[in-house]
Amino acid sequence: MASASVSGVPLMEGALVEGQWPEWFVASRQRGWADFQQLPAPVPKDEKWRFSNVKALALDSFRYPAAVADAGALVERSTGLGESAARFVFGNNRLLAATAPAAELVKAGLVVMTLEEAASQHADLVEKHFMAQEVKLGSAKYAALHRSGPVNGVFIRVPKNLEVAQPIEIFHWVEGENSAVFPHTLVVCERHSKATVVDCFRSADDESAFACGVNDLVVEEGAKLNYVAVQQWSLATTAFHLNSTTVGRDAACLGMQVNLGGKFVRGESYSRMVAEGARSDMLSVNIAGGEQMIDQRTFQDHAKPSATSDLLYQNALTGKGRTVFSGVIRVEPGAHKTDAYQKVRNIVLSDEAEANSMPGLEIEADDVRCTHGATTSQVDDRELFYLLARGIRPEAAQQLLVMGFFNTVLDRLPDARLRGHIEGMVEKRLSATLRG
């Protein structure tokens, strides 16, 4: 065991002495720190930061936070699905509460534990998969910061052939002005296993905070993973959510990013189909109101033939809300019979809101089917009149139409209870945004 500290950097001061991390992890942190310092900060002319707001990336004021004031209260506020296979609650990077999986699941080989424990107890798996994919979409510097930082979160290993019926729920809270958190979720679904994981990111207050989150999803042959991230940071928070998914032979990953909070949110989602028959559903529901900016970059990487990727991102914008979508479908040489779909749909509810969409294709194989498209529209006048003619008030009618727009994405969730849970959170935020 070893520890390292970096002084003179508020974000890191005092952070790295906490916890018991193995040598390999400490070495990885040090590399991360070196990379963070060496990599240039993004500038507006970077293609990968086009239409974004690099000024939002001033991180000087953020620092490593003290423990939360009232852990019990935050655990209490971690209302989720009610029933789950396991439930972990973190606050300001520290574990507040954990409900381990039932004994029979543990006996069957299911592992759900903190990343810190797993770094020692499952060092081989964690080291193999922890941030193993290159960060290609523009935020390598912030991925390095995450790697160097006081990460905390959950490691999940679903063993071969095990189907975990209930979702595994993880809550990450941030509390206090200028607090910085580094949530990490690492999921390995082994061959023919099945699981659902829900990450919930929440603020304990309305303060400005910094969140730098990463998740690594590994879905091996024939396995099926549903992963949902519901981001509800305060409207003063700067956040990164960097996702990397690898999907194996005949495996399927359904990933859904739900962005409801944050002031500046940068999401990067990279999905690599590494074997034939792989399928990746990349879904996202985003509400950008007030002064919010949600900037998302995606990459559907078809490395092998006969794989499918299906991306559907939908944004509702109000106030001075801004969204950016930049997506690439890449079909590598030899990845014939690729079936890739990419669609972004924006519904713009105010004159001052702005949606930028940049779909893209890079195809280096023959006999592929790739389609992409972007649409931006307002609420349809005919649809609106139809609702008004039934006595529904204009505000309620608008909300109903936008929820209908989002439901076309939420309907893709296979679990009705989870779907209802997510829909409830989206509806609540939408209602507040439309009234705001």
Place this chain on the structure above:
Amino acid sequence: MKHLKIDNLHVSIGDREILRGLSLDLPTGQVHAIMGPNGSGKSTLAKVIAGHPDYTVTSGDILFDGESILEMEPDARARKGIFLAFQYPSEIPGVTIANFLRAALQARLPEGEELEATEYYAKLYEKMDLLEMPRTFTSRAVNEGFSGGEKKRCEILQMAMLQPTFALLDETDSGLDIDALKIVSHGVNSLRGPETGMLVITHYQRLLNYIVPDFVHVMVNGRIVESGTKELALKLEAEGYDWATEPEAEAVGV
């Protein structure tokens, strides 16, 4: 008894005048049919009463039980008791019939009061049975992928749930085969009663065999040119609209 009174109504869309001095008195407890050739302004009349924003009332009035509703927003008119069964109902992606109707009924409750879910579903299922709609309909998105007949049945379902004082049925028979027409008509007839007035707009007499009107009005060029009992519809069926359009043609020739 309440009255929906249209008083010398003139309506334009852009520079084009569509209704040119139309008057009509529809009391509750009666069914009035409006027949007329294409382009005579029948649908415009229905949409104007519902408050469609594309049309401008240049003069005249629409009175709901003596009170002008011209300044009322469409949603307020609907809550007051006006219902338009659309000729071309909109598809509302992602909004289920159950959610849509719940929102419509919720809007009629006083602020802070919540719709009672059990009662709501009991009523919804009762009305769906009346219209021979399977229960799975409730979880389908409003009108999305519906056949013509399903759309019209869905309109009548909404009418049955919202129980309007005055219902305007705009070409409810269009696109229906005979079986669907019978089901829809049965639904409409079951909603007839002393508390409801209906304005049935149609191009064809066929519908009026199933929904038998108390009065029939013939509309040509934005005006009612003839009113009578249901026998008038049979005359139109036999003779067409030519006799009614001639005076207008002569007027143009002058």
